[in-house]
Amino acid sequence: MTSTYDIVRERLQAAFDEVVPGADPVLRRSERSDYQANGVMALAKQVGRSPRELAEHIAGRADLSGVASVEVAGPGFLNLTLSPQLLDSQLRALLEDPRLGVAVARRPRTVVIDYSAPNVAKELHVGNLRSTVIGDALARMHRFAGSTVIARNHVGDWGTPFGMLIEHLLDLGEEEAIASLSIGDLNTFYQGARAKFDADDAFKDRARARVVALQAGDPETRRLWQILVDQSVRYFTTIYAELDVSLRPEDVVGESYYNDMLDGVVADLDRAGLLVESGGALCVFPPGFTNRDNEPLPLIVKKRDEGYGYAATDLAAVRDRVSNLHADEILYVVGTPQAQHLDMVYAVARLAGWLPEHVRCEHVSFGHVLGPDRKMFKTRSGETVKLMGLVNEAIERADEALVTRASGLDEASRVSLATQIARAAIKYADLSTERQRDYVFDLDRMLAFEGDTGPYLQYAHARLRSIFRRLGAPWSPGGATFALGTQAERDLALGLLGLPEAFELALNSLQPNRLCNYLFDLAQRLTSFYEACPVLSSEGAVRAERLALCDLTARTLEIGLSVLGIDAPEQM
């Protein structure tokens, strides 16, 4: 189906085109009418006419029959009120459309999304939360839009720390080490290795020798390294499952994956004449980057000690994603501190011809998760907060709330529900604020059923489902028609027709919070409707209409939440 926005816009566009072909009507939602077109003022300036007069002209020329009524307001706004016929036909189309008006991409794009990226043998912690949650939401949104998504979990699985980690593993004994890692005791393991490395010179020497062996490809060393990787990935997977994150083990393509490509990266940069030796290291100096002394800033591709740094790996990854994965778009859901580094990587990749113009490459950055003191979220003792602990605490609290409400669920389904609520709370809190801002991690607020929270949206959905359960019989829309006799019904209907715009806006701007805002607004329209308009106790055509509105709202909430990675339980 064609979205309501597109229908109105196309009609308006024809009239704008008569003035200046391609002129943008700047159509958007309005508080004063259903839609408003703000494009007249800019256009009037462009063609040197009076805005008011031009607005009248366009309003007169636009063929809006059967679609909307229009009036000119203020300096030259076009206020549009959708016609009852259009509302009825669009809502009926919505009933038949499992996608609720959201278009599928005509040409599917391949989108590579790099997200989560924890380190092997390190705990998944709050620092990984945002990348994981935002990246997964973007992955789901792109899938829904019809793109081919290739998720890449760029785990830190290489580098000097692995010398000490492997030696520590040997000291513990493989069995013991695996047992420790498999229960997610990654921090203890890592810190154990670190402590020995710092205190024991003999250990330090072994660790260094082990790094050399690892890099040289020694089979036994590689086998031990693989144990660390496998155990860590297994543990990450359990947390992803707990959070309902769609990353799979096969999406783990860590730094080590690119090892064999690094020589080629350097050789090709050299061949392209981009490589410069500086301070013993091999560098590329992309234009426009300077250090604190205003000198050109290098991207160090090969270190003085002959080792490769992360710049080389990242360049290899760009190349791989473009030429082997055929990415049309690459998203890096990575913290803000890496902004400059990534910009330099893109710049060098473009210089080297590895990143064609048509491939969109974007850093999806985000702010910090703050503790109650508004500083970086840490435990009282200053340690990083484990993601597992955070999720479990949220589940416990949600469960307590369910228990006190005596919901009559058996324990298994109650805990399962609590898990769904906890995930919704954590994810929605993360997704609903503008990405770039920091936010305070406050479980009380996240888990509240009042206000702009995940659980509130879930609750709105569950209330609707309960209506259909009470119906006692399967429901089908039948011949529902939408008279929209009350303001609350009309407001709700208008909200329902807005999903395509909200979804596209959120996806194009890579800002899931736009979709969250939409869903919360819809939920509020719903509760007003719900209060004002009896459903089950109404009769005939009105009852059919209201049931249909309930069905559409429930489906909209369900789809909206699902593309954000949030469950919509049937009852709460």
Place this chain on the structure above:
RNA sequence: GCGGCUGUAGCUCAGCGGAUUAGAGCAUCGGUCUACGGAACCGAGGGUCGGGGGUUCGAAUCCCUCCAGCCGCACCA
């Protein structure tokens, strides 16, 4: 020093391809309703949109500047 991000009601945040009286949630206060699940709804108070300039008929939104906070600035990713 250079660069980036942030600064909107008591608190948490929307809005920022300029446009009609700056929105919401929480909290506070006041109402509604013997409730299709009250984990509800309606309403009120509360803001010189960090300060100052500029562009414009019009700026929270664009430009400049200052202030505050956070982050980055060569071999750890």
